[in-house]
Amino acid sequence: MDSRAGLAATPGALPYYVAFSQLLGLTVVAMTGAWLGLYRGGIAWEGALQFNVHPLSMVIGLIFLQGDALLVYRVFRNETKRTTKVLHGLLHVFALVIALVGVVAVFDYHRKKGYADLYSLHSWCGLLVLVLYFLQWLVGLSFFLFPGASFSLRSRYRPQHVFFGAAIFLLSVGTALLGLKEALLFKLGAKYSTFEAEGVLANVLGLLLVGFGVTVLYILTRSDWKRPPQAEEQALSMDFKTLTEGDSPGSQ
Numbered sequence: 001m002d003s004r005a006g007l008a009a010t011p012g013a014l015p016y017y018v019a020f021s022q023l024l025g026l027t028v029v030a031m032t033g034a035w036l037g038l039y040r041g042g043i044a045w046e047g048a049l050q051f052n053v054h055p056l057s058m059v060i061g062l063i064f065l066q067g068d069a070l071l072v073y074r075v076f077r078n079e080t081k082r083t084t085k086v087l088h089g090l091l092h093v094f095a096l097v098i099a100l101v102g103v104v105a106v107f108d109y110h111r112k113k114g115y116a117d118l119y120s121l122h123s124w125c126g127l128l129v130l131v132l133y134f135l136q137w138l139v140g141l142s143f144f145l146f147p148g149a150s151f152s153l154r155s156r157y158r159p160q161h162v163f164f165g166a167a168i169f170l171l172s173v174g175t176a177l178l179g180l181k182e183a184l185l186f187k188l189g190a191k192y193s194t195f196e197a198e199g200v201l202a203n204v205l206g207l208l209l210v211g212f213g214v215t216v217l218y219i220l221t222r223s224d225w226k227r228p229p230q231a232e233e234q235a236l237s238m239d240f241k242t243l244t245e246g247d248s249p250g251s252q
Helices: 014-039 047-075 081-113 121-145 151-194 197-221 231-245
Strands: none
Touching: 014 047, 014 197, 047 081, 047 121, 047 151, 047 197, 081 121, 121 151, 151 197
16 A cells, blocks of 8 residues: 555645745844854854844744744644644744843843833834734644634634734744844944945845745745645544534435
């Protein structure tokens, strides 16, 4: 018997788009590190370099890992639903923890330097992203990972969960772009318009951020690339329909 019988086929173009997204994501992380190393002195937890922990942590956590967490249901098509849920949730946990490190770093740096907090559009958007991200993870954990919510409640909430996941990711990319521009203007000022090397590199980084975000969202919005329901999920759906509508497989 063919061991591949019953396995969901992977759409032909999907692996190439996923690979392209990972290439973009890793390039974004590497270029962020290069920017901080070449033009900002590197990173450290103490001193003037503590601020640089913030952009690197946010790019790794709320851009790259969050994007990968969203792609779990497109990449892992034949694993059990619970295994996929756990991986999806763990990636979000890692993203949140790394992002919190970045938030602590910037607040601690501002406190030591006597700088004001939470006055810029970037900081307001960043706070909104962090709050929404935590709430999204908490509600998703309650509804989908633990057996507390009924099947009908999960089914009704799932579209909202998917929408807000994509919206928060998009908002994260936008907030990163705001922060990148803010950092350039603070340091370069009027020199930014003279095509300074740092400004050019950071602009390319911004375009790569947009490219990663667009690629991830494109993969998510292709309805024909969705993870097909497995036998266990179809059985649950049929049981729910039987209970709610009075139908049964044998009555057809």
